[in-house]
Amino acid sequence: MPVRYIRVDPTVNLFAPAVRAFGTIAIVGRVTTPAPAPPASASVSAKKSAAAEAAAAVPPTPVAFTSPDKAEETFPGELGEALTLVFKQSPGPTLVYGVPVDATAPDWKGALSAVAGLNVQLVVLANTPVDATSKTPDGPIGLLSAHVTSVSNTGADGMERMGIAMLPKGSTDPKVILPNERMVYIAHNSDEDAAVAVTGTIAGYEPFVSLLLKPVNIESPPFNPTDIDTLNGPPEVSGSGPTGAGVNWLTTPALIPGTGVYMGEGYTGNPGSPKKYIDVCRFVDHLSFLLKAQLIGSIGNVRISRSGLRALIAQMEAVLSPFVDAGVLNGFEVVVPVLVLLDKDPTTLTPDEANRIHTAEVQRLVQVLAAVEYAGAVHRISIDLKFD
Numbered sequence: 001m002p003v004r005y006i007r008v009d010p011t012v013n014l015f016a017p018a019v020r021a022f023g024t025i026a027i028v029g030r031v032t033t034p035a036p037a038p039p040a041s042a043s044v045s046a047k048k049s050a051a052a053e054a055a056a057a058v059p060p061t062p063v064a065f066t067s068p069d070k071a072e073e074t075f076p077g078e079l080g081e082a083l084t085l086v087f088k089q090s091p092g093p094t095l096v097y098g099v100p101v102d103a104t105a106p107d108w109k110g111a112l113s114a115v116a117g118l119n120v121q122l123v124v125l126a127n128t129p130v131d132a133t134s135k136t137p138d139g140p141i142g143l144l145s146a147h148v149t150s151v152s153n154t155g156a157d158g159m160e161r162m163g164i165a166m167l168p169k170g171s172t173d174p175k176v177i178l179p180n181e182r183m184v185y186i187a188h189n190s191d192e193d194a195a196v197a198v199t200g201t202i203a204g205y206e207p208f209v210s211l212l213l214k215p216v217n218i219e220s221p222p223f224n225p226t227d228i229d230t231l232n233g234p235p236e237v238s239g240s241g242p243t244g245a246g247v248n249w250l251t252t253p254a255l256i257p258g259t260g261v262y263m264g265e266g267y268t269g270n271p272g273s274p275k276k277y278i279d280v281c282r283f284v285d286h287l288s289f290l291l292k293a294q295l296i297g298s299i300g301n302v303r304i305s306r307s308g309l310r311a312l313i314a315q316m317e318a319v320l321s322p323f324v325d326a327g328v329l330n331g332f333e334v335v336v337p338v339l340v341l342l343d344k345d346p347t348t349l350t351p352d353e354a355n356r357i358h359t360a361e362v363q364r365l366v367q368v369l370a371a372v373e374y375a376g377a378v379h380r381i382s383i384d385l386k387f388d
Helices: 044-056 078-086 108-116 140-154 194-204 227-230 280-300 304-324 338-340 350-362
Strands: 027-029 063-065 098-102 122-125 160-166 181-185 247-249 327-334 369-374
Touching: 027 078, 027 194, 078 098, 078 194, 078 304, 078 369, 098 108, 098 280, 108 122, 122 140, 122 194, 140 181, 160 194, 160 280, 227 247, 247 280, 280 304, 280 369, 304 327, 304 338, 304 369, 338 350
Parallel strands: 027 098, 027 122, 122 160, 160 181, 181 247
Antiparallel strands: 063 098, 327 369
């Protein structure tokens, strides 16, 4: 055997970060049941018993759909119609979970508990407008709002989500909503389920795409200018940006050829939130997931050393740089304070600085400061034309 002056033993240990869909939907909706309704002459207790039996006959078991072919056959009623409508959007979702509840005694809480375990980004209740009754803490919209907040903030990593609800047909009162930056509200003049249609539209676009003037495949006559002023809140002037009251509306702009229906704005349900727009909320969720998925391989492996922490920064840059190249981010900055201390001459460290390094090593905790500059889409253009 000849002498090998240079020996190389390759070891392959490739790491593939997890990926996350951005438009998977869960629709909770009523289905008709074969159980006969109790007679009108039955006692109140008998009616409650029958309703409870009907609810128990429709367990909130999620079923995944990638097309509307079997939707109405599987879930006859509002849920089947919603599943069909959501797939009519273009671009639309690729994966939708249907979660049934009984038509007469819907167990919204139980269904949302089932949805909590699904890897979805959008949740909607079929044919359930927000009003004074539905937005109470035990009402369906109140439960939906609490669901998206609690699962996003305290659920497992990657479970962040948003809820979508519609105002009653023709309603222009933005005060009817339940303010929540994780909710999207839509005003409409349609007999169809506008909330489901808008959910399908949102699902069709990547998280950083503004939903303003994106098409919604639904029949909905436009609001008049006075109604839109009411929905949008304080009047906008030449030098101001979008005002907004937390409610979007469907519109048919005369400047766009054809008679299509479009999103009139892309607000979240809380106009006072820093996440005022849907794309901001979705992109923050998306970027958080990507960073977590990239860095999970560092947990238990990267050491608190100069080389280890620089490798950590390089992994974060690998996630953030493509968004800069794509124009989604104007820039970013990643700072690891303990790395700054490690880069200093050890003899020049103050007692407090040396103790901070020691604390990080003992606690095995590294703090990272990451700042990103999001390049939001244009929502208003103000032009001053001067004729001489």
